[in-house]
Amino acid sequence: xxxxxxxVQPPWRIALWSVAYSSVLAVAVFGNLIVIWIILxxxxxxxxxxxxxxxxxxxxxxxxxxxxLINFIYAVHGDWYFGEAYCKFQNFxxxxxxxxxxxxxxxxxxxxxxAIIHPLKPRLSAKVTxxxxxxxxxLAVVLAFPLCYFSTTRAQPHRTIxxxxxxxxxxxxxxxxxxxxxxxxxxxxxxxxxxYTIVGVTLWGSEIPGDSSDNYHGQLKAKRKVVxxxxxxxxxxxxxWLPYHLYFIVTGLDKRLMKWKYIQQVYLSVLWxxxxxxxxxxxxxxxxxxxxxxxxKRAFRWCPFIKASSYDELExxxxxxxxxxxxxxxxxxxxxxxxxDGNLTxxxxxxxxxxxxxxx
Numbered sequence: 001x002x003x004x005x006x007x008v009q010p011p012w013r014i015a016l017w018s019v020a021y022s023s024v025l026a027v028a029v030f031g032n033l034i035v036i037w038i039i040l041x042x043x044x045x046x047x048x049x050x051x052x053x054x055x056x057x058x059x060x061x062x063x064x065x066x067x068x069l070i071n072f073i074y075a076v077h078g079d080w081y082f083g084e085a086y087c088k089f090q091n092f093x094x095x096x097x098x099x100x101x102x103x104x105x106x107x108x109x110x111x112x113x114x115a116i117i118h119p120l121k122p123r124l125s126a127k128v129t130x131x132x133x134x135x136x137x138x139l140a141v142v143l144a145f146p147l148c149y150f151s152t153t154r155a156q157p158h159r160t161i162x163x164x165x166x167x168x169x170x171x172x173x174x175x176x177x178x179x180x181x182x183x184x185x186x187x188x189x190x191x192x193x194x195x196y197t198i199v200g201v202t203l204w205g206s207e208i209p210g211d212s213s214d215n216y217h218g219q220l221k222a223k224r225k226v227v228x229x230x231x232x233x234x235x236x237x238x239x240x241w242l243p244y245h246l247y248f249i250v251t252g253l254d255k256r257l258m259k260w261k262y263i264q265q266v267y268l269s270v271l272w273x274x275x276x277x278x279x280x281x282x283x284x285x286x287x288x289x290x291x292x293x294x295x296x297k298r299a300f301r302w303c304p305f306i307k308a309s310s311y312d313e314l315e316x317x318x319x320x321x322x323x324x325x326x327x328x329x330x331x332x333x334x335x336x337x338x339x340x341d342g343n344l345t346x347x348x349x350x351x352x353x354x355x356x357x358x359x360x
């Protein structure tokens with residue numbers, strides 16, 4: 001360790017942190033690549049919601065691959081080994097990736113809201129969905145651009161540092177992080193909290209006495225599983241990133257904390273927790289969704305103790321009959337509800353438009 005770097009850790013602690021960060025890298029990249037493969041390789045999985053999940057998986061895999069381990073190496077050694085170009089990328093890409101992740105989740109929440117609360121309104125087409133995804137990444141680049149523009153390296157005795165050379169070093173870093181916290185954390189979580197609350201009240205308050213339709217109850221159950229899964233995804237993200245944002249707010253308000261002898265351990269902990277958010281979603285999908293679970297079985301079918309049944313194959317591949325049946329059922333139920341409710345003032349009686357990717 002360089003003598004000029006004040007935070008020196010014993011080898012055993014560095015080894016433990018190395019295992020922790022390497023585990024995030026391996027699980028996040030491998031798991032999210034499988035999610036991407038499941039969606040792209042199976043036509044039945046190519047739906048609006050799943051395209052946003054694909055975007056979420058791509059941003060999570062990219063963050064883990066390009067930033068998690070590099071951040072750890074720099075935090076431990078205090079010496080930047082990777083050049084000025086990667087310094088700019090290292091500061092720029094995490095904000096871009098997190099923006100894409102959180103707003104993909106927000107887009108899913110809004111899409112679920114429209115599908116369940118306003119089922120008769122047109123759904124997003126594939127073309128519009130792609131446009132939304134491109135817009136998300138474009139806005140992410142704009143928000144993160146100052147980090148890329150002002151990032152640079154500087155040679156010091158015994159080491160090189162990578163930092164953001166803000167015009168006003170006293171005020172700009174803290175103000176920028178407040179803006180990032182609001183736009184990347186507070187605002188989207190508020191939007192998702194409101195939409196999922198409305199959706200949850202509608203779904204879990206939708207038991208209608210006398211309505212014994214098996215299809216109605218089956219679709220209601222499926223929609224509840226979708227919303228439950230997405231709420232778990234959002235809550236996991238929020239819990240993982242909360243300490244990270246609090247860390248920068250607190251240290252921004254009291255810069256003396258940066259000289260505390262345990263501050264490096266605190267930073268490595270909150271950074272690991274934030275980076276670990278990239279590895280949980282594939283596990284959540286596999287546990288809570290039958291089609292993703294089938295996809296993971298197919299991906300790991302080379303393992304002797306994992307077998308995909310003929311039903312599993314049917315679950316992902318038989319799209320035409322399923323879509324025709326769902327289209328007919330949806331049309332019948334929408335006509336029934338329109339005749340029954342008139343202007344659909346009772347949304348709980350409205351047809352919860354079926355989406356083939358989330359039956360479980």
